[in-house]
Amino acid sequence: MSEMTYTSDEMMTIAASRMVRNGAACFVGVGLPSAATNLARLTHAPDAVLIYESGTIGTRPSVLPLSIGDDELADTADVLVSLVEIFTYWLQGERIDLGFLGAAQIDKFANINSTVIGDYRKPSTRLPGAGGAPAIAASCGEIVITLRHNKRAMVQKLDFRTSGGHLEGGDSRARMRFPGRGPTAVISDLGIMTPDPVTKELTLTSLHPGVPVEKVVENTGWPLRVDPNLKTTPPPTETELSVLRDLQERTARAHAGK
Amino acid sequence: MHDGDQVALEGFTHLAPCASGHEIIRQGRRNLTLIRMTPDIVYDQMIGAGCASKLVFSWGGNPGVGSLHRFREAVEKGWPQPLEIDEHEHAGMAARYAAGASHLPFGILRGYLGTDLAQYSSSSVKFIDCPFTGEKLAAVSAIRPDVAVIHAQKADRRGNIMMWGLLGAQKEVVLASKRAIVTVEEIVEDLHAPMNSAVIPSWVISAVCEVKRGAFPSYAHGYYGRNNAYYKYWDTVSRDRATFQAWMDKHVMQSKDFAEFLQSLEAEGLHV
DSSP states (O other): OOOOOOOHHHHHHHHHHTTOOTTOEEEEOSSHHHHHHHHHHHTTOTTOEEEETTTEESOOOSSOOSSTTOHHHHHTOSEEOOHHHIIIIIIITTOOSEEEEOOSEEOTTOOEEOSEEEOSSSEEEEOOOOTTHHHHHHHSSEEEEEOOOOTTTBOSSOSSOOBOSSTTSTTHHHHTTOSSOOEEEEEOSSEEEEEOTTTOOEEEEEEOTTOOHHHHHHTOSSOOEEEEEEEEOOOOOHHHHHHHHHHHHHHHHHHHOO | OOTTOEEEEOOSSBSOOHHHHHHHHHTTOOSEEEEESSOOHHHHHHHHTTOEEEEEESOOSBTTTBOOHHHHHHHHHOOSSOOEEEEOOHHHHHHHHHHHHTTOSEEEESOSTTSSHHHHTTTTEEEEEOTTTOOEEEEEEOOOOSEEEEEEEEEETTOOEEEOSOOTTHHHHHHHSSEEEEEEEEEESOOOOOTTOEEEOGGGOSEEEEOTTTTTTSBBTTTBOOOHHHHHHHHHHHSSHHHHHHHIIIIIITOSSHHHHHHHHHHTTOOO
16 A cells, blocks of 8 residues: 555544444534544445434435534434434434544543533633533443543543543443443544453553554553553555545535535 | 523524524513523524523534634623523433423433533432332423524414424423414415424414524525534634624614624625
8 A cells, every 4th residue: 555644633533433333323423523423434334324413313414514403414314303302212212322422521431521621610611511422421332532632631630520431430330320331442643542341441552653652641641551462553544534535625615615 | 571581592503593582682681591402603692792691501512613702701701791500411401391391390311420410500400219110310300481482494374383304392492481482484374284294383382473594594494504604703703702792783783683684794795
């Protein structure tokens, strides 16, 4: 294969897209999760079922949506349902295999903050808040979290816990009777962290090509465990990269046109 | 609608009742409790214009763009006035509306566990034990707004309304509210509604008003698309207090209705 150049964000998106099994029912948000799941649908997982919380089930947009309720998501869906129904029968009803979530902060047990930076009642930064994330984190079969690696994002202690990942670690999810398995991977622009099978503490298990392990450790706000069998993430294939770039170019054209 | 009312303008990215929000601002309503799962641009405008003293919500952002700057400044700096918040997750808000429509005191869901949300919104979230299985579940208090405001595609002359596309929680919020106001794209003789259509009958609705493009910059399926460029434009208008106030005065306060508002945007070369 010829040498290719790609950005760390492209690597992150492509690594996330590889988590989608063909046929999986995926709960998707806007931004990177939308790019990753649509890339999967256009490459190795044509039968993946994309579900946005606005109530679109089995949607096949030609461009990435700006909002979770863009008209094209509705036009190309197998079925539209109300908000009450999407959150009860489908999400809480444990019909979803895989949920994608972003975060402003995560901790070493992959708990998520998307609510505030600073004190809740006097925040330095007020973020949009929970949305569907707590229910997605609790009820999907598994969760993949994507966010860029830095010490402000990967923190020792969250300013606010918006959504539960592996809670206090160990079997704390099972004790809380959460239906889903919780986060199975955190994919950043530097590598992939997965929870230890027993303690559930996030462990660096894969480095993206060319990234030194020290860089990941330095950009993590807790003492990061590194898997002795650390792997290298396979670089993007030509197909993955060209399909992703086509998708993003189509999206940019569509959003600028209005 | 009166000062101090609890008001829910619903619409989940689709059919956002923006024209009604502008009219509330023009009428100078104050001290409202604003309720909405996804407060977006029109709530940002109402908060920045000083209409609201409390916000009940589950996701407050500019979808795909970033922050709602007027909402943020109200929470972070108390401008133009402090904004009390009752914050939830979407599943909880949906359950609260469904409970309100059902005249039940609370909704129930497997939610809020393992999060900090219940701690800060403890007046509207409690945990209970299932009487059958013993499972710990979240109980969320019903929402019963004084006024619900929604936008729909069509009404007939009797005041029955019909919607299609993404329906959000509009049916629930209409049935949960003491009064319901609906703006529509057009009033027709007959809805010709296919069986099982999303029709809300006139006798649970207080008033219907025809407001063409009344959901702009969101969309009305079958009439016009979502104006994604405008959502990005709002980020620049709303970032700064003075810019926001000048914009609101020029485009909203000095327009007598939503049609004039849209004309004032077009006069500035904005494609609406």
